Structure formats: structure tokens, C-alpha cells
Amino acid sequence: MTTSRRDQALAALQSFLTGAKKPADVDAATPLFADGLGLDSLETAELSAVLEDALGEDPFSAADEMPQTVGEVLDFYGASADAGESAAAAL
Amino acid sequence: METYDPAAHYDRVTEAWGLLLGEELHYGLFTTGEEPLARATAALTEAMIDAARLGPGLSVLDVGCGSGAPACRLAQEHGVEVLGITTSAVGVGAATERARGLGLEGARFEQRDGTANELPDASFDRVWVMESSHLMPDREALVAECARVLRPGGRMVLCDLVRRREIPFLELRSRRREFAVLRAAFGAARMDPLSSYASLASAHGLQVDLERDITTETRPTFDRWLANAEAHRAEVTGILGEQSVAEFEESCRILEAFWDDGTLGYGILAAGKPA
Numbered sequence: 001m002t003t004s005r006r007d008q009a010l011a012a013l014q015s016f017l018t019g020a021k022k023p024a025d026v027d028a029a030t031p032l033f034a035d036g037l038g039l040d041s042l043e044t045a046e047l048s049a050v051l052e053d054a055l056g057e058d059p060f061s062a063a064d065e066m067p068q069t070v071g072e073v074l075d076f077y078g079a080s081a082d083a084g085e086s087a088a089a090a091l
Numbered sequence: 092m093e094t095y096d097p098a099a100h101y102d103r104v105t106e107a108w109g110l111l112l113g114e115e116l117h118y119g120l121f122t123t124g125e126e127p128l129a130r131a132t133a134a135l136t137e138a139m140i141d142a143a144r145l146g147p148g149l150s151v152l153d154v155g156c157g158s159g160a161p162a163c164r165l166a167q168e169h170g171v172e173v174l175g176i177t178t179s180a181v182g183v184g185a186a187t188e189r190a191r192g193l194g195l196e197g198a199r200f201e202q203r204d205g206t207a208n209e210l211p212d213a214s215f216d217r218v219w220v221m222e223s224s225h226l227m228p229d230r231e232a233l234v235a236e237c238a239r240v241l242r243p244g245g246r247m248v249l250c251d252l253v254r255r256r257e258i259p260f261l262e263l264r265s266r267r268r269e270f271a272v273l274r275a276a277f278g279a280a281r282m283d284p285l286s287s288y289a290s291l292a293s294a295h296g297l298q299v300d301l302e303r304d305i306t307t308e309t310r311p312t313f314d315r316w317l318a319n320a321e322a323h324r325a326e327v328t329g330i331l332g333e334q335s336v337a338e339f340e341e342s343c344r345i346l347e348a349f350w351d352d353g354t355l356g357y358g359i360l361a362a363g364k365p366a
Contacts, residue, residue: 040279042271045264061261 005055006078012054013073016047028071036069105158105181107330110323111316111339115160117222118357121311128315135250135309136161139221142301142361143248145169149216152176152240154205154233155223159186159198165219166190166197174215176203177223206232213242220249224288225280231291238295244366247297250359254282255306258354269345276335276342285358297362306356313343313350 003011017024022037032039039047044060051058051073059067059076067073108116119131120138139161145151147170153162156175163186166173175186175198186200203209205220206229218237227233237247263270273280289299320327320340328336349355 040281041260041263042267042274045260045267046271048260048264049267061264066260 004078006074008055009051009074009077012051013047013070016050020046026070028069028074030070032068032070032073105179105185107327109158110327111319113315113319116157117161118309118312119315120305120308122308124311128312128319131312131315135305136164136221138305138359139219139248139250140165140169142359143217143219143246145171145217147171150174150214151217151219152208152210152215152237154208154218154220154237155226156186156200157182157221157223159189159200161219161221162186162198162200163190163193163195166195167193171197171217173198173219174210175200176205176208178202178204206236208236208240210240212239215240216242216245218245218247220247220251222251224249224251225282226278228279228281230281230283230287231294234288234291235295238292238297238364241297241364243364245364246361247292247364248301248359248361249288250305250357251288252280252282253285253288253304253356253358255284255304255353255356269348272338272345273342276338282355285360288358288360289362292360292362297364299360299362301359301361303359304356305359306350309357310347310350313347317343 014024014026017026017037020043026037030036032044044066048058048060052061055077059073063076067076113119113128113132115129115132115136117132118135119128120135121131122134126134143151145165149171151162151165151171151173153165153173153175156162156177159175159182162173162175165171177183177186177200180202183200183202186198190198190200205223206227218241220233220237224230224233234247237249241247285302285304289302292299317340320336320343324336331339346355
């Protein structure tokens with residue numbers, strides 16, 4: 001089974017958070033800013049670059065509106081796990 | 092990337108920064124651009140003193156007092172009673188020693204947070220915030236606290252690095268290495284427009300009567316800091332390490348470029364609390 005882009009994005013995000021000494025045990029609802037992960041503008045820029053390096057594109061640069069949660073970042077790379085499994089089954 | 096601890100950062104570099112930035116540990120206000128750094132840093136302090144309208148017997152709160160040089164100067168030369176506050180225990184110790192060495196009784200120092208200082212309402216005639224606000228992320232809490240502790244008729248004066256234009260996300264991303272170098276050298280600063288300080292002051296009941304951009308006048312500071320790094324290379328490398336000194340020098344060049352392209356600069360603001 002190949003790793004989905006969503007899984008790759010989650011791995012890249014968690015690696016970034018570990019390097020940034022932020023909690024990496026996130027879920028889809030975890031806010032990226034303020035009382036969530038507390039990313040500042042520079043950290044957001046760095047995460048954006050990390051995701052682009054890993055996956056060729058990133059939601060911070062590509063989307064009209066900045067993602068606000070971990071789930072919104074992951075959604076940029078593909079549907080949620082349940083939907084992904086359904087799609088895989090369909091294939 | 093490290094989680095930023097302002098006190099620890101300040102403690103680590105206090106001694107070395109004295110060699111790099113000069114005794115007063117802040118930017119200089121240059122008139123001709125040819126004057127030595129010490130005269131220019133004194134001139135910036137003088138501009139703040141003028142804006143504060145100091146007089147003997149007034150009580151002054153120095154928020155983010157560093158090693159206490161400006162506070163001691165205020166007490167010594169203007170006969171004011173100064174309480175300097177900083178989050179750094181080492182800073183408090185250094186400033187207290189400085190005041191003791193000068194035989195000053197009018198300057199004392201305590202470890203407190205400028206954004207939640209726990210001092211009584213209306214307990215100071217002047218609040219002095221010299222180049223410390225960029226290290227206090229909760230800018231509104233800082234200004235609110237300054238306004239709160241001022242007596243009616245009192246004045247707040249503030250000078251600091253400012254952001255002179257919006258930095259779009261994609262530009263920030265493309266220049267992230269430059270900003271990361273600045274953070275490594277100077278700590279996790281955030282620069283706001285001078286006008287945002289003015290807006291906060293107004294929102295907290297102060298009347299702004301001075302809002303001056305001094306970007307051009309502070310620009311020669313970087314040349315002097317680079318010269319200090321060269322002159323004291325062995326000493327500061329011994330304290331900070333080769334990498335930190337290299338980051339400091341690169342930071343000076345990055346800041347020069349930001350100054351020149353209109354991204355960052357320096358401002359001074361004064362506001363009074365209605366009597």
C-alpha cells in the first residue's frame with residue numbers, strides 16, 4: 001500500500017513541529033495559530049516551505065485563505081482517512 | 092528553531108552585547124552620521140528625555156530596563172525616581188549593581204513583566220519604554236499596562252524598531268532565512284507599525300503628541316555595530332561563540348537592507364494621560 005499524500009503531509013507537519021519544539025500529537029481540529037500550535041508568521045512560512053519541499057505544493061501559498069487547523073492543511077492534500085479508504089476501495 | 096525565552100536570551104548575551112551594541116544597548120540617533128556610536132545612543136536617550144518632559148522628583152517606570160544604563164542616567168541627571176523592570180533576573184542584578192556603583196538611591200530594579208506588571212494604578216508620572224516593546228508579543232497588554240500605571244497628567248514615551256509596510260506572506264516565505272537569522276541573533280521580535288502603537292495608546296485613553304519616524308537617523312547604527320564586532324571579535328566570540336557572532340554580523344547587514352528597502356525602521360512616540 002502506498003502512502004497517501006495526506007499521510008505524507010501529516011508526517012512532514014509532525015516532523016516540522018518536532019523540530020520547532022512544538023507538540024506533535026495533533027489532530028484535525030488542532031488550531032495552527034494562537035492557543036493551538038501558536039505558529040507565528042515566520043514559523044508558518046517555514047512550514048509552508050517544508051510542505052512544498054515534501055509534496056510539491058502547499059496550502060498556505062496556493063489557497064486564497066490560510067488554513068486555520070491541522071485538518072485544513074491535510075484536506076488540501078486529499079480527503080480524510082475514511083473518504084480515502086472509500087476511494088481506494090472504489091479503485 | 093527554539094522556543095524563545097526572553098530572559099534566558101537576554102541573560103546569555105548581556106555582557107557580549109555591551110561590547111557589540113555599546114554601553115546603552117540600543118540604537119543610535121545620528122545627526123551627521125559621522126559621530127561615534129556612544130554619542131548617537133546618548134542622543135536617542137536625549138530624544139526620549141525631551142519627549143518625556145522630565146523634571147526633578149517625578150516617578151518613572153522604565154519598562155524593559157535592560158542593564159539599567161538609561162534608568163541610572165535619568166536618576167542621575169534629572170533627579171527622577173526610577174523603577175526599572177525587566178523579565179531578566181540577571182538584568183535586575185546588573186542594573187542594581189550599576190546604580191549601587193554610581194551611589195544612586197533614585198534608581199531601583201525589579202523582575203516584572205511589562206505586559207502584566209502588577210504595579211498599582213496611577214502610580215507613576217512617566218512610563219519609559221526604550222527598545223523593549225518588540226520583544227513583548229502582547230503589544231496591547233503592554234500599552235494598556237503603561238496607560239494604567241500612569242497618573243493623570245503623566246506621559247508615556249516609547250521608541251523601538253517598527254514595521255514600515257505590510258510584508259505579504261509569499262515575500263515573508265521567500266525571505267524566511269533572513270528573518271530566521273534575525274531571530275537567532277536578536278530573539279523572537281515582532282515589529283508593528285508606529286501608527287499601531289499610536290492607535291493602542293489612543294484606545295487606552297492617552298493623547299499622542301509625538302509620532303516620529305527616525306529610520307534615516309538610526310541607519311548608521313549598523314556600521315558601528317559591525318565595527319564593534321570587528322574590534323571585539325576575540326572577546327565576543329569567547330562569550331557567544333563564532334556562530335553567534337557571525338549571525339550578529341549577518342543580522343546587521345540584513346537589517347541595513349530592510350532599513351534601505353523600507354521594510355523595517357525605527358520610531359519614537361510620546362503620549363499624555365489627560366489630567
